[in-house]
Amino acid sequence: MGKFHDRILALAVAIGLIVSAAGFAHAGPYEDALEKLTTDDYADTADAVTAVATSGNSLAAPLIAALQDGRLQFSAKDKKVFIKTADDKLIDAATGKPADGAVPDDLDTVRVNNRLRGVIDAANGALTLMAPDAAKRYESAQAVFKSRDAAVLPAVEKALEAEKIPRVKKVLTEARAAILLGAEDTTPADKVAAINIIRDRGDQDSLALIEGLPADTPAEVRAAAAAASAKIQRNLALWNTVQNLWYGLSLGSVLLLAAIGLAITFGVMGVINMAHGEMVMLGAYVTYVVQDVIRTSYPGLFDYSLAIALPLAFLFSAAVGIAIERSVIRFLYGRPLETLLATWGISLVLQQAVRVAFGPTNKEVGNPSWMSGAFDLGGILITYNRMWIILFTAIVFAALLAMLRFTRLGLEMRAVTQNRQMAAAVGIRTARIDALTFGLGSGIAGLAGVALSQIDNVSPNLGQGYIIDSFMVVVFGGVGNLWGTLVGALTLGIANKFLEPFAGAVLAKIAILVFIILFIQKRPRGMFALKGRAIEA
């Protein structure tokens, strides 16, 4: 029954089309494909996408874009498909005209799954190969390289002829080679040529392509493939080392950022501050609050949210730090055990306070656009968020160093920590300096929180994950020495990342811990120990 009814309907639609819009006169592959979009079946949708993409209809590109964004609607009852535009207007996909009045009431979105997304990407790649925007053409060519759909070959050849920009042309050539390599009717000589082009690309995807050749490939092609694969692997192994270094640098910078505040409170002042992690956590929550306000009131400012959050997080964490110092820690100077227990208690109080105020679940802190995504540098992929965090850490470290070295406050801080009595004797208000130093350490922890909110959970437990690592870095680097903290953090980060590929994340962590324990046995004061009488006080 369905079939006959469908035919009649299709005929009716076709006749309607002839009458209404002469431009789309006959029921071609495009119109047939549209009908398949109304069955709510993934396999049918996939067929339809391929048919639409190769139909040459001018509506094909907007239709596929709509499908990709979940803006394509269908009515199962009327067998009609509509494109929803960005401003929520419906366009009849068959005619390209606005669907005024005649909108069926059973509209539903055409659903996509992963397999379909692959098909759509490929179709899109083929459709936008001739796009006026060079960046878009580049992306399309990359998509074709990945999908290597043989049906796209003519489009690639056409685009290749027209292409002027070398960067895009290169990818197009590679895409063409990828298709030829996969096609069954390519001659062995052409296949070898294709392999050489792909070899020069030299990345993981190329390796996959070459390694994935079927078993019945001719011997000469297989030999070329083996040689190309070996070359790519050598190349990749080299980049692998560079990549591990980069990862280590990135992990080290995160460790440094988390530990640098502790290097002040624990390293310089000698306070075992177990609530340090919670200062980091508070900084992250300040970021969340700032973003929340921006989202609801000033959405245009979102990309500046982190810049706004930084001073606020510093001030807030510093204020909390000063309050803790004035109310608890100052009574416990020189009693490390009590300080440890008291600050541990404070950390639990702060965690639970945040849990009560914001709920126990993770809070969403978005990445501004300039912190999302990645770019290729040679053979490694550099993610923007990690790169900015490394830069940010370097700036914070330099600023802190300059502050301690060149400002009056810095001078007084150093004086108080080196010899309290003497500093008091020359007229420095030591109690005030204590509070400010602790506030500075806490404020820097707050800054760390802003950065860590970009890569980690923003939850009440955020700080706990970093407190042990921070202490490890400070103790390893040498108590009381900022440069020690820097070297310590980077050493641990890089060592961890070079161990991880061999030993796995769990063992790498254990190995580092064991190493530090042994190291402390040998050098109890860490790598860069302060010398002289001051340290004995």
Place this chain on the structure above:
Amino acid sequence: MFTSNHTAARRPTARKWLAATAGFAFAVTGAISSAQAQDTIKVGVLHSLSGTMAISETTLKDTVLFMIDEQNKKGGVNGKKLEAVVVDPASNWPLFAEKARELIAKNKVAVVFGCWTSVSRKSVLPVFKELNSILFYPVQYEGEESEYNVFYTGAAPNQQAIPAVDYLMSKDGGSVKRWVLAGTDYVYPRTTNKILEAYLKSKGVKQEDIMINYTPFGHSDWQTIVSDIKKFGSAGKKTAVVSTINGDANVPFYKELGNQGVKATDIPVVAFSVGEEELAGLDTKPLIGHLAAWNYFESIKSPANAEFIKKWQAFTKNPKRTTNDPMEATVIGFNMWVKAVEKVKTTDATKVIDALPGITTPNLTGGTSTMLPNHHITKPVFVGEIKGDGQFDVVWKTKGLVPGDAWTDFLPGSKDLESDWVKLKCGNYNTVTKKCGGQAS
């Protein structure tokens, strides 16, 4: 409605002394409080409200309170109102046992809803056995257990992990040939991955096509692992990641996936511990298409689910509050317990436990779940893809309900074991030696 609690005494002598004192106090203040005690049926809630697990467990506490509220609106159970006794085991495993003892011995609760991690469940087992009480455990777990006093309303491995892998092997799932099993380093991922590895091998997957990776709790630097996964995935065969990564480590994991550009169309990740709640802390746009396997999704359209979500959001006074799979398991467990108590007209633990197998109750996705003799339940299995709005779009489901299997058929130590508390009265009956008390692997 709440009863506050102090830490229970641990040493037996101290407990006796405490009991004696309590008895004396009871006798003095006597009549009033005992009359009150008989008016209500006490329901224990043993979920962490502080510490690392609070992130997941707090919601389940609220769910039990919500269900009790709903039940009391209907007049309670057997003419008595229900009363919640909430304790906070603070994500501390030994404290779970202590608090369980407190709930059962001191507060005389009729039933306990609680635990999330397997280690917390294992720590309270002896207490429930000794004091003969009932625990409803609402979280998906690794199986390999069936206890007289425990009812498992979450998914066993055959109700989550194995169907998910089946889907990925199917044409619609992408005909995956190469597998990364990534998990947090503790008992649930380790056991699940052992079962999956055996299952994959039984399906003809070779050893070199399986990569197993464990990370510590709360792991936050995923750069190396994500790039390893990318490398493993570019061997020319379709690759998928099966993730048993624990809740907290997931946000940085997915962020790294998004940043390194691992798209679901290239390497899909199917997760067993990521639900609506975990996604709430994430921008899901880069993650569209990654998968999760559960027995319930908030986005499933059914009248029961729509009503539940409406009432839940009204109860929590938060129109955005999400629902998730362990919540549904709690709801099913709660309703089954109510039905059993109404059937035997008492809250006596032994009678209720014996009455529970065979009890049926509608689940929220439009089917009817049954409590099986092995103390697991029947549930449908869904695979959902992450959408841009933090919800899931169901792309696949099992044809009918899947009965929970306590002992997996894919591990040598447990394939001969069978659990049946009705006929065999045994949780680990060995079908080869015909003896109860077979070896758990």
